[in-house]
Amino acid sequence: MITRSSVPLQRPGREPRPLPIQARWQTQLARAIRDPRELCRRLGLDEAWWPGAERGHALFEVRVPEAYLARIRPGDPADPLLRQVLPLAEEAVPMAGYVADPLAEAEHAPAPGLIHKYAGRVLLIASPACAVNCRYCFRRHFPYEENAPSRAQWETTLDHLRCDATIHEAILSGGDPLAASDRQLAWLVERLAAIPHLKRLRIHTRLPVVIPERIDDALLGWLTTTHLQKVMVLHINHANEIDEAVIAACRKLSAAGVTLLNQSVLLRGVNDSIGALAALSERLFEAGILPYYLHVLDPVAGAAHFDVADDEARELVAGLREVLPGFLMPRLVREIPGEASKTPL
Numbered sequence: 629m630i631t632r633s634s635v636p637l638q639r640p641g642r643e644p645r646p647l648p649i650q651a652r653w654q655t656q657l658a659r660a661i662r663d664p665r666e667l668c669r670r671l672g673l674d675e676a677w678w679p680g681a682e683r684g685h686a687l688f689e690v691r692v693p694e695a696y697l698a699r700i701r702p703g704d705p706a707d708p709l710l711r712q713v714l715p716l717a718e719e720a721v722p723m724a725g726y727v728a729d730p731l732a733e734a735e736h737a738p739a740p741g742l743i744h745k746y747a748g749r750v751l752l753i754a755s756p757a758c759a760v761n762c763r764y765c766f767r768r769h770f771p772y773e774e775n776a777p778s779r780a781q782w783e784t785t786l787d788h789l790r791c792d793a794t795i796h797e798a799i800l801s802g803g804d805p806l807a808a809s810d811r812q813l814a815w816l817v818e819r820l821a822a823i824p825h826l827k828r829l830r831i832h833t834r835l836p837v838v839i840p841e842r843i844d845d846a847l848l849g850w851l852t853t854t855h856l857q858k859v860m861v862l863h864i865n866h867a868n869e870i871d872e873a874v875i876a877a878c879r880k881l882s883a884a885g886v887t888l889l890n891q892s893v894l895l896r897g898v899n900d901s902i903g904a905l906a907a908l909s910e911r912l913f914e915a916g917i918l919p920y921y922l923h924v925l926d927p928v929a930g931a932a933h934f935d936v937a938d939d940e941a942r943e944l945v946a947g948l949r950e951v952l953p954g955f956l957m958p959r960l961v962r963e964i965p966g967e968a969s970k971t972p973l
């Protein structure tokens with residue numbers, strides 16, 4: 629059985645020496661911080677933060693790799709990157725309307741590793757693991773153990789795509805699909821490319837942002853070989869996440885013919901200001917990425933403290949429109965279970 633926690637990572641309870649942030653991506657992934665106290669200590673946070681961090685960690689484990697840690701301001705509990713990864717006691721407070729599966733994905737899973745919600749495209753859970761555990765993740769309770777197909781099961785899952793000529797796009801998701809090995813991804817993409825009616829490969833990932841070294845020759849090898857059109861939808865919520873290493877990784881992807889888009893989540897205490905959202909769009913464009921979606925928070929249990937009310941979200945976007953050119957404006961949307969597409973707010 630594969631779960632997020634069974635993916636090989638550092639041994640809990642031992643504090644490893646800090647890694648050079650240019651270490652191989654697999655090493656960075658394996659040695660990501662998984663101890664809430666270690667995270668607090670490394671960032672110089674007061675011991676008062678420890679009990680809450682341990683409470684939240686018990687519900688959804690902490691995971692932060694070195695390359696991401698390096699972008700967090702030490703000693704600042706309000707840092708917008710830290711807010712995304714630091715477990716808090718608030719996560720244990722039940723809130724009406726906040727549930728384990730806010731998008732009702734379980735109702736749209738016809739085969740292991742497959743979610744088919746919208747016409748023309750399907751989503752494949754290519755990896756149960758992530759490089760970072762984002763506290764607001766709508767899949768923080770996702771049953772990855774039921775969605776980790778073996779190669780034989782993948783063939784059955786792929787039959788769903790082979791038999792439906794209306795499907796033109798395969799979306800690799802997770803977890804983070806780029807947490808899978810290049811061998812596994814190359815195998816999967818080769819089979820997808822052999823389906824005659826499939827035109828596009830879309831990859832939803834946070835790994836090039838969290839560990840930019842993930843964009844290496846091995847990845848670019850299978851990505852450039854396939855004839856499928858390639859779109860990568862990155863997940864970046866704050867301008868501080870985009871450092872020079874991220875920009876270099878994005879340049880390699882652009883040179884490989886990958887269209888780069890970004891989706892963000894509107895998060896209280898992270899990017900809930902016109903200034904933060906405008907800076908994000910500007911910085912995305914510097915990295916060659918176009919803003920695509922700004923999602924309001926999906927009501928997942930444990931994340932209510934990140935919520936921004938719809939009226940406030942609309943006001944923020946109206947203000948953003950006054951300071952940004954149209955092509956840098958993300959679309960403000962909500963995903964409503966059962967709807968045929970994302971719903972604009």
Ligand code: SF4
Nearest residue numbers: 758761762765803834
């Ligand atoms: S990287 Fe994506 S899937 Fe993984 S925890 Fe963060 S938001 Fe969720």
